[in-house]
Amino acid sequence: MAYLPSVELVPKALAGDERAIARLLTRAENGTPEARAAFDTLFARAGRAHIVGITGVPGSGKSTLVSKLAKAIRASGRTVGIVAIDPSSPFSGGAILGDRIRMGDLGGDPGVFMRSMATRGALGGLARGTLESVDILDAAGYDMVLIETVGVGQDEVDIARAAHTTVVVSAPGLGDEIQAIKAGVLEIADIHVVSKSDKPDANKTIADLKNMLMLGLAAGKPWWRPVVIPTSAPQDQGVVELLAEIDRHRAALDASGEINARRAMIDERRLIKASEEILRDRFEQHRHGRLAALLENVSRREMSPHSAATRLIAELGEYA
Amino acid sequence: MAYLPSVELVPKALAGDERAIARLLTRAENGTPEARAAFDTLFARAGRAHIVGITGVPGSGKSTLVSKLAKAIRASGRTVGIVAIDPSSPFSGGAILGDRIRMGDLGGDPGVFMRSMATRGALGGLARGTLESVDILDAAGYDMVLIETVGVGQDEVDIARAAHTTVVVSAPGLGDEIQAIKAGVLEIADIHVVSKSDKPDANKTIADLKNMLMLGLAAGKPWWRPVVIPTSAPQDQGVVELLAEIDRHRAALDASGEINARRAMIDERRLIKASEEILRDRFEQHRHGRLAALLENVSRREMSPHSAATRLIAELGEYA
Numbered sequence: 001m002a003y004l005p006s007v008e009l010v011p012k013a014l015a016g017d018e019r020a021i022a023r024l025l026t027r028a029e030n031g032t033p034e035a036r037a038a039f040d041t042l043f044a045r046a047g048r049a050h051i052v053g054i055t056g057v058p059g060s061g062k063s064t065l066v067s068k069l070a071k072a073i074r075a076s077g078r079t080v081g082i083v084a085i086d087p088s089s090p091f092s093g094g095a096i097l098g099d100r101i102r103m104g105d106l107g108g109d110p111g112v113f114m115r116s117m118a119t120r121g122a123l124g125g126l127a128r129g130t131l132e133s134v135d136i137l138d139a140a141g142y143d144m145v146l147i148e149t150v151g152v153g154q155d156e157v158d159i160a161r162a163a164h165t166t167v168v169v170s171a172p173g174l175g176d177e178i179q180a181i182k183a184g185v186l187e188i189a190d191i192h193v194v195s196k197s198d199k200p201d202a203n204k205t206i207a208d209l210k211n212m213l214m215l216g217l218a219a220g221k222p223w224w225r226p227v228v229i230p231t232s233a234p235q236d237q238g239v240v241e242l243l244a245e246i247d248r249h250r251a252a253l254d255a256s257g258e259i260n261a262r263r264a265m266i267d268e269r270r271l272i273k274a275s276e277e278i279l280r281d282r283f284e285q286h287r288h289g290r291l292a293a294l295l296e297n298v299s300r301r302e303m304s305p306h307s308a309a310t311r312l313i314a315e316l317g318e319y320a
Numbered sequence: 321m322a323y324l325p326s327v328e329l330v331p332k333a334l335a336g337d338e339r340a341i342a343r344l345l346t347r348a349e350n351g352t353p354e355a356r357a358a359f360d361t362l363f364a365r366a367g368r369a370h371i372v373g374i375t376g377v378p379g380s381g382k383s384t385l386v387s388k389l390a391k392a393i394r395a396s397g398r399t400v401g402i403v404a405i406d407p408s409s410p411f412s413g414g415a416i417l418g419d420r421i422r423m424g425d426l427g428g429d430p431g432v433f434m435r436s437m438a439t440r441g442a443l444g445g446l447a448r449g450t451l452e453s454v455d456i457l458d459a460a461g462y463d464m465v466l467i468e469t470v471g472v473g474q475d476e477v478d479i480a481r482a483a484h485t486t487v488v489v490s491a492p493g494l495g496d497e498i499q500a501i502k503a504g505v506l507e508i509a510d511i512h513v514v515s516k517s518d519k520p521d522a523n524k525t526i527a528d529l530k531n532m533l534m535l536g537l538a539a540g541k542p543w544w545r546p547v548v549i550p551t552s553a554p555q556d557q558g559v560v561e562l563l564a565e566i567d568r569h570r571a572a573l574d575a576s577g578e579i580n581a582r583r584a585m586i587d588e589r590r591l592i593k594a595s596e597e598i599l600r601d602r603f604e605q606h607r608h609g610r611l612a613a614l615l616e617n618v619s620r621r622e623m624s625p626h627s628a629a630t631r632l633i634a635e636l637g638e639y640a
Binding site: 039040043044046047131132270271278279282283287291294298299301304307309310312315316317 | 356363364366367584592594595596597598599607615618622629630633635637
């Protein structure tokens, strides 16, 4: 396949050409510099889709839930794009086939587009391209875009929050330490799901969440009260209810005018994430160049990392 | 207690005064601006301790291992400071009592100083002050400083790597998804521990790790081959071996001269972490001020987040 310049892929992607979409997604994931102008155009054309973040601890059954939810969205007559940040994915970028395999019987449906983005080990770039990927699917006309992340770690939480509606998935019977990690994530939920609700200890998890919501309600938002939805994958239980609740949340955002505050928050998060990415890129680029002297000062302990960072930030504009 | 200026706490901390150390640690965790000069001085005076990062997935038994390891370090005649980034910690900053409680029978020993730093929900600042805390304990004269983190998420991994020796703890019988998340973390291990080695399926975990190391050895470092150490907390098994291996790693770093490369890597990581912190602070400070126009452009989709971020980075020096 010849390399098609990204700007030439844009009109195809806007027309819903799956192959063009797939290639742009790969370039987003790889951070291909040539594709930057294309992403800017796609960002300008995006903004119509309902973005839903779905996050939960490992073992909570998010991936199964996302597949079931995609089916329910299709059954409601809408199309759906999915970006899954998948630490257990053995494949990355470009493999339409691979993307299709995970979707099972949704694999042949052109109204669903799924992309798994592998995390890159411990070396950073976990989230790279995720939000551009959402723009691509949004601009390509998918009615809803789901972002699936593992809800541990700041990066993942930030991504889950870059959505109009955030769903947090809990599961019964996970260890205490895991549940505690989740505590910070629970605060960001617009909707709670308790998966595997056929398990015997599910009622305790549901009751715990409801109690937590009761305690928080006094300080809650007048326009929205999060609910707890039990789901059970083998019986397909709760998925239609979840979609109805997601739609209800979007309607409440619109009716209350809160959608504007939510959009502003997403823009802020995207701006800071993009700034951090540029900072890391410039650092990478100049570590052996103009950063070397600064690092030398730190290594001699003549300058603290914080003082050196203040200097770095002051000069960063000249580092382009 | 009257507020003592941080610079007045420095000489006390350098002399090993626990109360002064505790107060500086609290100021590191809170990011108290007044304490910045004190931290710079402490950084200049640090550099003697052997810093050991200990990381592992939730449920791997890190905290128990860290307590046992602290005992072994004391038994070898050395002192130890511990910074635990603890998502399950109900208490934060300042509570010497709280810190002591977790240490159990080590609580009365002046040769051990333990600080649990609570994570701050989903709102960022997870790692804030961690590396300054290491400086404080290092400068205060503790022979070894242990940093305990949950090995999921970029921030935690970065912190675990800001150490001379990185120990990764695995446990038998955790779910597949959890083990997969760990895959990225495994790459950074100088020493592997398999905790709960009394469990029946521990042998499989040990064998899996050894296989992984075998496969990686061709590209390995000539001066160091990571080993796998089984530990079992109820029987105190493996802890003395772990300490011996940590000491052996430090000796290998010194003998090979690799210690300089490792120190340079730590300095780089600290510089970039500090830069990100400053970036976030400036963002926070100017979001309703000079950043408002930029955000407005993004919200009208006239400028992409990446273009806006490029502008932000260029101007950041003037935002002080």
